[in-house]
Amino acid sequence: MSKAFTEDEFSDQITQDRTWRLREISDLKSAVQRADRTLQTVLLRALVTVCYAHWEGYVKFTAMKYMDFIARRRFQYSELNAQFLRNYFLPRLAALSANKTSMKDRCSLVDEILFSSEKRFSKINVDLINTKANLNFDVLKDICTVCGVPVEVFSDSETFLDVLLLKRRNEIAHGENTFVAVEDLDDIADKTIALMRAFGDSVENQIATKGYRADVQPAALGPAVAELSG
Helix, strand or coil: CCCCCCHHHHHHHHHHHHHHHHHHHHHHHHHHCCCHHHHHHHHHHHHHHHHHHHHHHHHHHHHHHHHHHCCCCCHHHHEEHHHHHHHHHHHHHHHHHCCCCCHHHHHHHHHHHHHCCCCEEEEEEEHHHHHHCCCCHCCCCCCCHHHCCCCCCHHHHHHHHHHHHHHHHHHHHCCCCCCCCHHHHHHHHHHHHHHHHHHHHHHHHHHHHHCCEEECCCCCCCCHHHHHCC
């Protein structure tokens, strides 16, 4: 898919990506509802894996598109929310803690942090948008932090993400005979769709309100985000 140069192009691209994902989830949900009991057992297990795959794929796609959209504008870090400057140094701080680094090198890094506000954000560090193939609530929190998206609206979904979706997906992916009840159908499909919409709306809200700018105060939540949190 092409680069998003305008806000409308960004919105169109993440909407298109979400639409085909939601269609697959909805089609599989309908297939479960039409199937007999024996086939339902198979399709419900498939639904868990598909819902998780689209949840992870959409979050990663949207977060990367968002960071690329900002990077293409080559703002100075002083013009951006402080999180962008933190993002610039997070990988190096991680390397610093993992290696024996001299005091001189540590001081040099501190100096660079202090005097980097006039540098320009022009390149995404893809390691910061890492779903780790296990997009649980803690990983989601990290990605929200990197993107400057409020994670609080997802707090009520921690059990759903970690247990009802990810844990069962992992069990199924590793060949375990995990049972998924037909009574869970609506919860699995509808909650996954709501979470995807909420994440997309959160990121779109950042762009629409220019919440990535240093001189802009946080704005009200978008409709899907407000619905999920309420």
